[in-house]
Amino acid sequence: MARWFAGARGRLRGGAALAVPVAGAVLWAGAAVPAGAVEDVERPWYLGALRAEDVWEVARGQGVTVAVIDSGVDASLPELRGRVLPGVDLTDGRSGAGVDATGHGTDMAALIAGSGAGGGIQGLAPEASILPVRLTESAGGVLSNGEARMAQAILAAVEGGARVINISRGGRDRGFGVPEVNAALAEAARRDVLVFASTGNEGEGGNASEFPASRPGVVGIGAVGPDAERAPFSTFGPQVALAAPGTDMPGHCEWPDASVLCVFPEGGTSSATAVASAAAALVWSAHPEWTKNQVLRALIETAQRPEGGDGRDQHTGFGMVRPDRVLLGGGAEPGEADVNPLFAEFEAVLAPPPSPSPSPSSSPSPERPPAPALAREPRPRAEPGRPWLLWGGAGAASLAVAATAVALSRRRS
DSSP states (O other): OEEEEOBTHHHIIIIISEEEEETTEEEEETSOOOTTHHHHHHSOHHHHHTTHHHHTTTOOOTTOEEEEEESOOOTTSGGGTTTBOOOEEOSSSOOOTTOOSSSHHHHHHHHHHOBOGGGOOBOSSTTOEEEEEEOOOSTTOOOTTHHHHHHHHHHHHHHTTOSEEEEOOEEEOOSSOOHHHHHHHHHHHHTTOEEEEEOOSOTTTTOOOEETTTSTTOEEEEEEOTTSOBOTTSOOSTTEEEEEEOEEEEEESSSSOOSOEEEEEEOHHHHHHHHHHHHHHHHHHHOTTSOHHHHHHHHHHTOBOOTTOOSOBTTTBTOBOOHHHHHSTTOOOOOOTTOOTTTHHHHHTOOOOOOOOOOTTSOOOOSSOOOOOOBOOOOOOOOOOSSEEEEOOOOOSSHHHHHHHHHHOOOBO
C-alpha cells in the first residue's frame, strides 16, 4: 500500500492543538498564529501579496474549469454555490461527487473558487468552475487498485472539460512507472490540460518523493510562507517545479460543521497546490488563446524566487507563483505554444491518438471511448488525517486500456 497524506492540517485537527473560537473565527491555542489572524481568516495574507483585488479587475477565473480530484466537494456551502459542476464519483460507495465526508476536497475547491459569501473562504479565482472528482470516502480509507483509479480520475477530469487538474494529495512513489497513470497524463497533455499535484508534507521527516507529483507531466507544487521561502514541512526535491502560499491558510475548522473558519499555520502543500491551480485559472481566464505550455511558462518566468535565489532549486522550484505579475504590469512572454517548459522530452514522444480511417464497410470509430458513465451528482467531512492509506494495485500498459478502464469502472496536504 502507498501511504497518502491529506495535508499538515490533519495534524492539528487530530488533536495536536486546541481550537478556540474568537469573534466568529477560530485560532489554534499554542500555534504560531500571527497578530490580526481573525481578519486573516477572511482575507489571508497571500491575497494581498498576490494583489488579488487588482488582479480581479482583469480576470477572475471565468471560463476556466478546475477539476478537484479529492474527497468530493460540498456545493451547498455559501462560498461555493453556483461554482460547482456535476462531478464524478469513483469511490466504492458511489454516494455522489457532492458528498464530502472529510472536508478536504471542499476546502481545496474553496481556496480555488470560493466567493467569500456568508463569511466563507475567499478563493483566488472566484469565478472559476469546479469539477469534483471524488476519489476518497473517509480519512484513512483504503481503495483497491488505486493507481488505476487515479488514472480514471485524470481521464474523467479531461473528459469533463477541465483545463486545470488539482491533485492536493499524494502517496509514496514506489519507484516504477504506473502505465495507466502515465497514459492518462499523456492524454491530458494531448488535450492541453495542466496537472498540478502537491509534493507532500514530509520536509521535516523522511522527505520521500510523492506520487503523482513525481510523475512526468505533473507540475509538483511546494509550500512557502510570506517570504517566499520553503515552509519547513514542505517536501523538497527535483520534483518541485513551483511553489505557492501554504502557511496560515484559511479552512473550515470542524466538519461537517462548516460555520466556523480557522487559520491553519501549516496549511500544507495541499493548500499550496489549490492556490497554484487558481493562479493558472486566472492566467488562462485572461489569455484563453494560450496553450497550457504558455500558461505554465508565464507562471515560471514571473515566479518570485526566495531572496538571493536564481533559477530552479529543489526547495521552491522556480519560485512562488505570482499571477499578478502576469496580468498586471509588463506581463510575461508566453513563448512557444507547443513546447512544454518542464516536460518537453516527455511530450515530444507522445504520439497523437489513433484516428482510424473509415472503410466502405464500416462506420467511423471515435478516437477514444466515450466519456465514462459514472455517478454524477452535486452535494455534503471527519478530518482528513495524515497519512491516508489509499492506493494499491497495478496498471495496464496503454492509453486504450486506461481509457477503457474509465468507461468500465470507475489535504494539506
